[in-house]
Amino acid sequence: xxxxxxxxxxxxxxxxxxxxxxxxxxxxxxxxxxxxxxxxxxxxxxxxxxxxxxxxxxxxxxxxxxxxxxxxxxxxxxxxxxxxxxxxxxxxxxxxxxxxxxxxxxxxxxxxxxxxxxxxxxxxxxxxxxxxxxxxxxxxxxxxxxxxxxxxxxxxxxxxxxxxxxxxxxxxxxxxxxxxxxxxxxxxxxxxxxxxxxxxxxxxxxxxxxxxxxxxxxxxxxxxxxxxxxxxxxxxxxxxxxxxxxxxxxxxxxxxxxxxxxxxxxxxxxxxxxxxxxxxxxxxxxxxxxxxxxxxxxxxxxxxxxxxxxxxxxxxxxxxxxxxxxxxxxxxxxxxxxxxxx
Amino acid sequence: xxxxxxxxxxxxxxxxxxxxxxxxxxxxxxxxxxxxxxxxxxxxxxxxxxxxxxxxxxxxxxxxxxxxxxxxxxxxxxxxxxxxxxxxxxxxxxxxxxxxxxxxxxxxxxxxxxxxxxxxxxxxxxxxxxxxxxxxxxxxxxxxxxxxxxxxxxxxxxxxxxxxxxxxxxxxxxxxxxxxxxxxxxxxxxxxxxxxxxxxxxxxxxxxxxxxxxxxxxxxxxxxxxxxxxxxxxxxxxxxxxxxxxxxxxxxxxxxxxxxxxxxxxxxxxxxxxxxxxxxxxxxxxxxxxxxxxxxxxxxxxxxxxxxxxxxxxxxxxxxxxxxxxxxxxxxxxxxxxxxxxxxxxxxxxxxxxxxxxxxxxxxxxxxxxxxxxxxxxx
Numbered sequence: 131x132x133x134x135x136x137x138x139x140x141x142x143x144x145x146x147x148x149x150x151x152x153x154x155x156x157x158x159x160x161x162x163x164x165x166x167x168x169x170x171x172x173x174x175x176x177x178x179x180x181x182x183x184x185x186x187x188x189x190x191x192x193x194x195x196x197x198x199x200x201x202x203x204x205x206x207x208x209x210x211x212x213x214x215x216x217x218x219x220x221x222x223x224x225x226x227x228x229x230x231x232x233x234x235x236x237x238x239x240x241x242x243x244x245x246x247x248x249x250x251x252x253x254x255x256x257x258x259x260x261x262x263x264x265x266x267x268x269x270x271x272x273x274x275x276x277x278x279x280x281x282x283x284x285x286x287x288x289x290x291x292x293x294x295x296x297x298x299x300x301x302x303x304x305x306x307x308x309x310x311x312x313x314x315x316x317x318x319x320x321x322x323x324x325x326x327x328x329x330x331x332x333x334x335x336x337x338x339x340x341x342x343x344x345x346x347x348x349x350x351x352x353x354x355x356x357x358x359x360x361x362x363x364x365x366x367x368x369x370x371x372x373x374x375x376x377x378x379x380x381x382x383x384x385x386x387x388x389x390x391x392x393x394x395x396x397x398x399x400x401x402x403x404x405x406x407x408x409x410x411x412x413x414x415x416x417x418x419x420x421x422x423x424x425x426x427x428x429x430x431x432x433x434x435x436x437x438x439x440x441x442x443x444x445x446x447x448x449x450x451x452x453x454x455x456x457x458x459x460x461x462x463x464x465x466x467x468x469x470x471x472x
Numbered sequence: 473x474x475x476x477x478x479x480x481x482x483x484x485x486x487x488x489x490x491x492x493x494x495x496x497x498x499x500x501x502x503x504x505x506x507x508x509x510x511x512x513x514x515x516x517x518x519x520x521x522x523x524x525x526x527x528x529x530x531x532x533x534x535x536x537x538x539x540x541x542x543x544x545x546x547x548x549x550x551x552x553x554x555x556x557x558x559x560x561x562x563x564x565x566x567x568x569x570x571x572x573x574x575x576x577x578x579x580x581x582x583x584x585x586x587x588x589x590x591x592x593x594x595x596x597x598x599x600x601x602x603x604x605x606x607x608x609x610x611x612x613x614x615x616x617x618x619x620x621x622x623x624x625x626x627x628x629x630x631x632x633x634x635x636x637x638x639x640x641x642x643x644x645x646x647x648x649x650x651x652x653x654x655x656x657x658x659x660x661x662x663x664x665x666x667x668x669x670x671x672x673x674x675x676x677x678x679x680x681x682x683x684x685x686x687x688x689x690x691x692x693x694x695x696x697x698x699x700x701x702x703x704x705x706x707x708x709x710x711x712x713x714x715x716x717x718x719x720x721x722x723x724x725x726x727x728x729x730x731x732x733x734x735x736x737x738x739x740x741x742x743x744x745x746x747x748x749x750x751x752x753x754x755x756x757x758x759x760x761x762x763x764x765x766x767x768x769x770x771x772x773x774x775x776x777x778x779x780x781x782x783x784x785x786x787x788x789x790x791x792x793x794x795x796x797x798x799x800x801x802x803x804x805x806x807x808x809x810x811x812x813x814x815x816x817x818x819x820x821x822x823x824x825x826x827x828x829x830x831x832x833x834x835x836x837x838x839x840x841x842x843x844x845x846x847x848x849x850x851x
Contacts, residue, residue, distance in 0.1 A: 202641050213664035220634020248627050255606050256620045259823035314823035
């Protein structure tokens with residue numbers, strides 16, 4: 131492997147010239163496509179993780195990459211998250227662009243130190259950049275139980291120096307993963323497992339990069355629902371139960387950096403906000419959004435800042451129990467109705 | 473109280489035994505297969521000067537701390553100078569250090585890191601190494617191929633394995649040198665790094681500074697099997713060396729580097745020594761038997777080497793004078809330098825530009841110049 135950046139090589143990605151064509155892909159296929167395109171584009175990019183090689187990963191996110199790029203660039207590792215993440219930090223310091231897959235986001239706890247103490251603090255302390263991506267298959271909704279369902283993004287929001295993104299659509303999954311790979315910093319990429327095969331959409335072929343900013347996915351004048359990841363889809367479903375033009379839905383997409391201006395602009399216009407997290411309620415991403423609105427949009431509010439999130443318990447296994455703790459479209463609808471009537 | 477010598481001399485494990493002696497059942501070719509490196513008289517004088525430089529600096533550092541001029545804390549490696557100096561002296565300019573730890577000031581000196589900047593860093597002044605964001609032993613000069621350490625041990629060992637992996641993948645002829653103490657061989661990350669390094673035969677040189685103490689806890693309360701004896705279980709040789717003999721450390725690490733460059737993978741060099749001061753300047757180490765310290769004082773790495781070099785005709789007094797003059801100038805300049813601007817405490821959290829590769833460090837060993845002149849390897 132050498133460090134030649136093939137970004138300028140014509141035709142390397144098949145999309146040079148005209149506006150790129152699109153193809154319908156699942157959220158999961160879009161992730162694989164991003165990895166393939168970025169690995170073709172830049173030889174410094176490689177992936178590593180448990181079972182990501184010939185097997186293609188526990189969720190098949192790396193399927194086909196081993197055959198195309200070989201064992202050096204699609205590395206199977208021992209079950210050792212601290213070493214997966216720690217060696218990625220080292221490879222990044224030495225000029226490569228590692229993309230590590232943590233098999234389930236829950237398991238990242240065993241590699242926490244390398245992320246929050248080594249990678250996150252490195253640039254501020256030393257001026258050394260750590261360009262790496264941590265892919266974190268996260269979220270519940272399919273009886274994964276307490277160790278295969280978590281949404282740990284807030285852990286990393288609280289650790290300075292880490293970027294944290296959580297796309298909701300296939301196009302964003304591809305574009306934001308590409309942006310994460312090209313970023314010069316450690317990026318925690320939360321990919322929601324429950325979206326992997328359920329969600330399909332048009333995805334640009336070839337190079338596609340999405341910035342780490344929020345996006346308004348539905349416009350409205352009376353209430354803003356703020357969500358991201360899998361909750362975005364429930365928020366859109368709930369908003370659709372009201373007359374057009376009443377409920378706005380803002381997809382955060384990025385949690386660090388948090389698109390504060392987009393949040394404030396929407397809430398200042400609608401005057402009411404409902405913030406939805408799939409994560410446990412205390413200190414979740416939504417708590418930061420709520421604090422932001424209370425601090426900087428207080429005089430524009432026409433109602434209380436409302437939040438919906440999972441209660442502060444682990445995610446249960448049995449489907450009935452799991453449904454009891456995760457936010458649903460019905461609960462979002464109910465909270466939205468209360469706020470609209472406030 | 474630590475009363476038993478952590479490394480009692482025995483016929484099998486005598487400190488001062490020839491360097492590069494592998495532990496039993498090593499994986500791969502033993503280090504003795506590599507022809508021993510030649511140290512010229514100038515090399516030996518440099519080794520002494522670097523060790524004296526470390527000690528003189530640290531004695532001044534303790535004084536500045538006790539005078540209240542150094543915020544936070546101060547740590548020194550009195551009695552362990554031979555390890556960072558001897559090990560780093562075996563590194564070529566493109567090799568990286570990831571990372572010098574608490575008692576490795578000498579490693580920074582070998583790489584040529586600016587002394588005034590180091591003192592500014594310790595004093596919390598604005599400086600090119602840490603901008604006042606870090607203190608005491610948390611520094612390194614990336615422009616000289618040195619990655620600064622973190623407090624959690626042995627995190628930087630894991631990172632070093634990743635750097636070595638990058639070198640291997642790109643087919644580069646360079647190694648990563650990592651340091652850690654006996655205490656750092658207990659966390660799970662140590663096992664993960666050893667396993668990765670051995671499994672993939674990464675070009676990493678592993679120096680374990682076994683000084684018998686993890687803060688106040690003696691080795692006997694930390695582990696049953698020594699780090700060197702654990703190494704073969706990970707598919708690499710474990711080599712025990714007298715950590716108070718700078719030439720022995722140099723030779724063992726040189727052999728480990730040659731082995732890594734040959735594609736034969738990592739070596740763990742366990743340099744046995746004794747921590748002569750407290751964990752930091754705040755620690756009087758009353759838990760160590762003074763009689764034991766006296767035994768080790770007789771084997772001081774600088775005093776013994778000075779005696780050797782004096783016999784070889786080197787003017788050791790002139791070495792000390794040079795070191796002191798440099799230090800005085802550096803301290804004076806550092807004390808006159810400004811504090812960091814508080815308005816800048818929050819900037820630079822994220823990198824916004826294409827990363828700059830690590831730079832090349834000084835590689836003062838004459839053997840590297842000789843290799844270069846014959847178009848040889850080692851760089």
